[in-house]
Amino acid sequence: MDTFLWIVRVGAIILLIWGVAGTVVQGLSGQGPTGEAWRDLVVAGIAQGAMYGLIALGYSMVYGVLGFINFAHGEVFMSGGMVGFFVANYLWEVRLWETNFVLAILLVLLSSILTSTLVAVIVERIAYRPLRASPRLIPLITSIGISFFLQYTFAGLFGVAVKNYPPPPDSLRSRVSLLGLEIEGSKLLVIVVAVATMVGLYLFVEKTRTGRSIRAVAEDKEIAALMGIDVNRTIVATFAVGGAMAGVAGTLWALLFRGVSFITGFLPGIKAFTAAVLGGIGNLPGAMAGGVLLGLFEGVGPQLVLAGFGIPGVSQLKDVVAFTALVLVLIFKPTGLFGERLSAEDRA
Amino acid sequence: MPGWRGAEAMLEIGGLHKSFGGVHALAGVDLRVDEGEIVSVIGPNGAGKTSFFNVVTGLYPPDGGDIMFEGRSIVGLESSEITEAGIARTFQNVRLFLNMTVLENVMVAQHCRTRAGAFRAVLRTPFLRREEAEIETRAKETLAFFGTRLVGYRFDQPALSLSYANRRRLEIARAMATRPKLLLLDEPVAGMNPRETAELTGLIRKLREERGFTVVVIEHDMRVVRDVSDRVIVLDHGVKIAEGSYDDVSSNEAVIEAYLGGS
Numbered sequence: 001m002d003t004f005l006w007i008v009r010v011g012a013i014i015l016l017i018w019g020v021a022g023t024v025v026q027g028l029s030g031q032g033p034t035g036e037a038w039r040d041l042v043v044a045g046i047a048q049g050a051m052y053g054l055i056a057l058g059y060s061m062v063y064g065v066l067g068f069i070n071f072a073h074g075e076v077f078m079s080g081g082m083v084g085f086f087v088a089n090y091l092w093e094v095r096l097w098e099t100n101f102v103l104a105i106l107l108v109l110l111s112s113i114l115t116s117t118l119v120a121v122i123v124e125r126i127a128y129r130p131l132r133a134s135p136r137l138i139p140l141i142t143s144i145g146i147s148f149f150l151q152y153t154f155a156g157l158f159g160v161a162v163k164n165y166p167p168p169p170d171s172l173r174s175r176v177s178l179l180g181l182e183i184e185g186s187k188l189l190v191i192v193v194a195v196a197t198m199v200g201l202y203l204f205v206e207k208t209r210t211g212r213s214i215r216a217v218a219e220d221k222e223i224a225a226l227m228g229i230d231v232n233r234t235i236v237a238t239f240a241v242g243g244a245m246a247g248v249a250g251t252l253w254a255l256l257f258r259g260v261s262f263i264t265g266f267l268p269g270i271k272a273f274t275a276a277v278l279g280g281i282g283n284l285p286g287a288m289a290g291g292v293l294l295g296l297f298e299g300v301g302p303q304l305v306l307a308g309f310g311i312p313g314v315s316q317l318k319d320v321v322a323f324t325a326l327v328l329v330l331i332f333k334p335t336g337l338f339g340e341r342l343s344a345e346d347r348a
Numbered sequence: 349m350p351g352w353r354g355a356e357a358m359l360e361i362g363g364l365h366k367s368f369g370g371v372h373a374l375a376g377v378d379l380r381v382d383e384g385e386i387v388s389v390i391g392p393n394g395a396g397k398t399s400f401f402n403v404v405t406g407l408y409p410p411d412g413g414d415i416m417f418e419g420r421s422i423v424g425l426e427s428s429e430i431t432e433a434g435i436a437r438t439f440q441n442v443r444l445f446l447n448m449t450v451l452e453n454v455m456v457a458q459h460c461r462t463r464a465g466a467f468r469a470v471l472r473t474p475f476l477r478r479e480e481a482e483i484e485t486r487a488k489e490t491l492a493f494f495g496t497r498l499v500g501y502r503f504d505q506p507a508l509s510l511s512y513a514n515r516r517r518l519e520i521a522r523a524m525a526t527r528p529k530l531l532l533l534d535e536p537v538a539g540m541n542p543r544e545t546a547e548l549t550g551l552i553r554k555l556r557e558e559r560g561f562t563v564v565v566i567e568h569d570m571r572v573v574r575d576v577s578d579r580v581i582v583l584d585h586g587v588k589i590a591e592g593s594y595d596d597v598s599s600n601e602a603v604i605e606a607y608l609g610g611s
Contacts (some may be wrong), residue, residue, distance in 0.1 A: 172540045209459065209480065212448070216456045226405055228431035228460025228526050 005331060012328055017306075025331040033303060039181060041132070042301050047187040047256060049295015050194030054249040055203060055272030056279070056287040058120070058242030064218040065238045068136045071143040072123055072270015075150035076243050080116035080250030082154055085163045087111040088254070092166035103258040105251070113247035113249045119150070120243025121236055147269075155262035162261040165254045172255070190252045197248050200286045200330025201241065206285060210237050218282070267319070271298075274326040280336025289338060298322040356419060358383045358530055358562050359404070359435075361538035364413035366396075366403050366586075373399035375586035376413070381530070386556055388564045388573045390597075392606055397566045398440060401532050405437050406430045417530070432460045436528035438519045440535045440566075444507040448517060451503040454487035457525035490521050493559075494551070513544045520551075524559065531555060531564040534609070537572055545569060552576045570598075582606070 026032040033041070053079050062070045091097045091104045112264065127146050131139045139149035170183040205297035213234045216224040225231050254260065271294060279290025302314035310318070329337065357380040366374040375398045379550045381387050389397050403410045403542040406427040415422050422430050436457075445453050462479050491498040494517045502510075507518060516536060523531055536552065537545040549572050555561045567573050573594060574579060584606040590597050597603055 209462070209476070210575060212452055213459055215448055215452075216445050219447055221445060222407065222427070223439075223443050224456075225427035226407070226437060227457040227522060228428050228436075229456065230428050230460075274476070299520050 008097065008331060012331070019305035022310070023304055024308075026307065032307065032342075036182075038300075038303075041180075041303055042339075043183050043187050043191075045299020046145060046292055047190040047194075048299060049275075049292040050069070050191050050198075051145045051249045051252045051256065052268065052272045052275045052294055053288040053291020054194055054197060054252070056275040056291045057198070057245045057284060059273050059276040060279075060282055060284055061214070061238050061242045063219075063276070064284075065214065065235055066132075066136075066139070067127070068104070068140045069143065069273060069281075070123075070242075071140070071269070071273070072127075072146035073120075073143075073242065073246060074265035074267075074272070075122070075147050075154075076116050076120045076265070077246040077249050077253070077268060077272075078260065078262065078265030079154065080112035080117045080243075080247035081253050082163070082250075082262075083115040084108045084112035084251050084254060085165055085260050085335040088165050089163075090334065097232065098169070099168050106193070108254070109138060109251045112250040113244050116247030116250060117240050117243040120239040120246070124236060124239040129235075146281040147265075151262050151265070158262070159263060162259040165258045167258075168255065181248050186255050190255055192300075193248065194252060197245065201245060202284065204241065210234070213307060214238050214241075223348065255275075264325035271322055274322060276291075277326060277336055280338045283336065283338050286336055288340035290336065293337070294322055294325060297325045301325070357381060358385075358418060359564075360416040362406075362416075363415045364400070364403060364415065365411040366399055366408060367411060372586045374403065374410070374413075377586070377588055379581055379582070379588060379591070381562060381564055383529075383562055384556065384560075384577050386552065386565065386576050388577040388580045388594075389564060389566045389583060390568070390570075390573060390580060391589075394585075395583040395606075396586040397425070397583055398534060399586075401437055401534055401566065404430075404532065405435060426459065430527050431528070434527075434529040435497055435532065436523035436526040437532035438516075438523050438534055438536060440538060442512075442515045442519050444515055444519055444522070446508040447506060449504050449506055450491065450498055450510070451484070451487055453507050453518060453522050454490055454525045455483050456488065457522045458483040458527070461527055488526060490525050491518075493521065493524070493554075509609075513540055516540065516548075520555075524555075524561070529562060531561045531563045533563065533567075535568060537567065537569050545572065548572075549575050574598075 023032060028288055055073065058073045058076065059069060060066070062073070088097065088104070088108045091107060097104045127142050128139050131142060168186060172189065174185055175182040176185050176188050177183075179186065205214060213224070214237060215231050216229055217226070217231055217234045217238075221231050224234070249268075253264070272291065275291040275294040276287045277290070278294055279286030279288070298321050299316040302317050306314040306317055306321070359381040361377060361379050364377040365372070377396070377400065389400065391397055399408075401410050404415055406422070406429070412425060417433055417435060420433070422433060422435075425433070432552060434582075445456065448456065451464050462483060475551055488499065488503065491503070497514055498518060498521065507515065510518060516539075520533065520536065533552070537548050540548065550556075552563060552565060552578055555563055565576065577594055580592065580594050581601050582597055582600070589602045589606060590600045592600075
């Protein structure tokens, strides 16, 4: 078994080097993408990764507190993006979208955050709280059920067609010069908002009273209760904060891709889960970093590694790269790149 | 025993039962603790001492019997509600929030005494800031109870970095921070060296004399039991087999038999 894993490791490294070398050779011979194209790939990767990071925080926080993966979290994200669409569409009809885009996008953001928070909290109350005492596998399976339930509820309510947000103003589509790099406005906005939100969350968890309760409950629910902390309320707060992060991500998704549908939560949800594992599940800075890294892997990876083998149409293979990255992390460092943050129960 | 059969008991337990799959951890325990007392609970391993703490603090519901705290039944309350009512405890195998700092461990235990909720916590209202400053001051003051061991640069160190004896001290500080009336200490000197044991023995007395806590302590170290207790309760196989002063109990036939494993 060990020999087998060893062969996989060496094989993975050889393939990685081979692919990169192939791409470098192509680059030197004048084929392959230009410098600007690489830059765009990196920026797009970081922007998408920052969004994954925001969703990953929800997985990581819930895992930290309750010890299971809430697979319905992708749908929490989707619900925010979906309701955000209706608000955006209304604002477009009343022409606020064009006349005051900043106010409009703030309203969309707010509605998205509210929806996602609400969905996350309701799901916790209805689906997970009654299962608090059951083995961890049971809420995990329930969350898969909730995931489908939410998807098809949204499909039933709003139809299965992809809903396109109104076009952003020209200022977001043009390029902004930053530190000598020409970056697309919307991507820059996404990165800035995501980073600001993550910093906000970090401060919330580390510096506020509710954050302190969340950390105490994550370490040991029994002791937290014995020290007078209202565990149920703290768990609700955790779901609410995770939901709010997903709500922000919902609006960022709209800025990046414009289209939302009932299935929108699925792939980003799985990717964000991957990002959380990549960074070390339960570890919040790890989830953020894991998200950005995953975005980079799938943004740059296909061009950098797969193109070296002469595979055509590599940009369509980004999901392969993303999930291969997950497999590789699990083989090389199963606790994630930045380590799991263990609770007292796990440590024992 | 003069004095302790006073008017109203702080903790009054009647017919307390708890079994775990056929094992009777508590088989009808009656006891009372009056305000201002230091009571030791002793007994051989498996006598039901820790089960007694676990049931009183709401970790497990009792199978039968009643627990009255200050004249009010606390059976069926959540652990956090029992803490709010005024009972705090420590653990035989120290259970701190190891990833949190020393100060945070003590601050988090005061949350049940604060009033600002999550909404204010996010908005950081002046009321909240004042309350936060207050619990921080109080946390520092509580930690100062243990001399210089847990103060200064230690405030911001993770509990993980503390020595074993300091972890035990921090756990007591954390329990004190919930502002209890009744403090339950589960083997507070277990694993400590003689010097640390002597120091902690003094502190247990100070918990009552300076802080006004009523204390129930589970202890195996008989010198500690002798030095701190007003009254000793002996449990064996989930029942109370003796009760009285240290001298009474230590010469009691049934107690000696329980410890020496007579037939």
